[in-house]
Amino acid sequence: MSLLPTIQGPADLRSLAPADLPLLAEEIRDFLIDAVTRTGGHLGPNLGVVELTIALHRVFDSPTDRILWDTGHQAYVHKLLTGRQDFSRLRAKDGLSGYPSRAESVHDLIENSHASTALGYADGLAKAHQLLGRTDRRTVAVIGDGALTGGLAWEALNNIAEARRRPLVIVVNDNERSYARTVGGLAHHLATLRTTQGYERFLALGKGALQRTPLVGQPIFDALHGAKKGFKDAFTPQGLFEDLGLKYLGPIDGHDIGAVEQALRQARNFGGPVIVHCLTVKGRGYRPAEQDEADRFHAVNAMDPYTCLPVSPSAGASWTSVFGSELVALGAERPDLVAITAAMLQPVGLAKFAQEYPERTFDVGIAEQHAVASAAGLATGGLHPVVAVYATFLNRAFDQVLMDVALHRLGVTFVLDRAGVTGNDGASHNGMWDMSMLQLVPGLRLAAPRDADQLRAQLREAVAVADAPTVLRFPKGELGPAVPALERIGGVDVLQRTGPAPEILLVAVGSMAPACLDAAALLLAEGFTATVADPRWVKPVDPALVRLAAAHRLVVTVEDNGRVGGVGAAIAQAMRDADVDVPLRDLGIPQEFLAHASRGEILEEIGLTGTGVAAQTAVFAKQLLPIPGADPTHAG
Ligand SMILES: Cc1ncc(C[n+]2csc(CCOP(=O)(O)OP(=O)(O)O)c2C)c(N)n1
């Protein structure tokens, strides 16, 4: 009989005999491969934490003990073991979230999929438990080696190490990879801990000693650990963690449930912060993933589990691939161009540039703040950095954009992929913040290309600016067809006019151009004529756009960004400043955390489609445009 269906919660797991656990692990792996190849999702990360998660839920009593997942993309096994085994709509509308979700389970806490935050939560939670006398509740944070390259994690470790008597268990899930291999000095240090021969011999000796001498708390542990530390320092480099004042247990084979359980029990019973360093394999147990050098199937689309061929092959070019190819061409023309990624070389389209110009490509780890600060340094040194990140991840580096790049008038270009609604990755992944946040940055120039031609052109325009930050932003996925302009007025492209003297100006921001063209056609059928214009560079607002607005009777702006402080708000302000008294309505993403669903479903729901824009604009027009021949004293 299968074991997995009998596990409705951690208590059922703890009642299993150790001899049953390898079979359960095998069933979980089979489940993950079958389910996640059907829906798409984070297959590789979750295959790597099967045994680790089983051990965690056998040693700790969730939800009394809190298990915090950093980034959260590796929490599928945690979900399976805490009563959620219907993965049929994983990451789909009304289905399971791809990340922990408090709405789904009391066992979940951190929903934010931005890396390197779990240790911060853990530090705070452990302080709360101590302050409130909750000595029966333990705090456990699971963080990947990739997430551990984020500065936030080290800010937390600095504080965690301060309190030698505050219980806190940190499990480092070390699979040597983010997407690609984890980079930087920390990765080398972890590798040293893993591979130093002397330490391994000592480890075998130490493990035996620890097994024979059950830990009875700090004194014994210190004695043993002191000896271990002494030996270790003799055989291996100073334990980075121990030098911070954190007790270190490991490295442990993260696929040996018994060994992980033993280490977790020792850590659980210790009276202060402990690091349990587990070695795992991303994609473990699924050969195609184990053999994938690119990213070990970090995030897969729906695919055939045997051939690994995608269920829905992508038809055309993606925004990302067009950007990547154009940057390679530019790299040949501009030897001063350098590229920076925050552990996402392939996903942001820099793989080709890295192949062509390895010495001009920098992977800084999951460290967006450092990415931008180092870009400021590179620009100061006479180079022109191109920082490629997902739009939502630039949030955490806002101060570096503002104070390190813009204040110093440095030529740095930011390319924001996954801008706008991304959808299936949930609220923390939608790139709906950048065109609001970046409005605040003096001197920054922001472009939203509408198609491949504009992406290429505007990338060239951006890297030509040497004294200010420039930003390009575009959505996830495939490019639509080219959207030619009828004419360019100033910097504004007029894409369509549906009448000789159109009443409505539809301002189409970037990827919203096709929807606005569809809307203009639908509005004409309702008797309203419209001009569709693409501002191209949305910051600063082009005076030509303000003049164009003055020639219409209603302005409707349409952007794949949050409405608050977005492009619409900026255009309205520019019109007010120019005393252009034409009513403006701004359509955009409601300023809310959006539940996960596909990009298409969400755009439909929030009215950012042709029909949605037309319907909303028609309402505005009927309210605000005087009906021809009607009594001017009565608003139409
Ligand atoms: C701030 C931030 N930047 C980038 C990402 C994209 N991202 C998601 S998972 C991941 C790699 C995580 O590596 P690791 O922590 O080692 O976890 P693993 O997948 O190896 O289990 C990255 C870069 C993110 N979620 N958050």
Ligand SMILES: CC(=O)[C@@H](O)[C@H](O)COP(=O)(O)O
């Ligand atoms: C967890 C994380 O942040 C990434 O893995 C993200 O889920 C990838 O998103 P894409 O699939 O859009 O590249």
Ligand SMILES: [Mg+2]
């Ligand atoms: Mg990793």
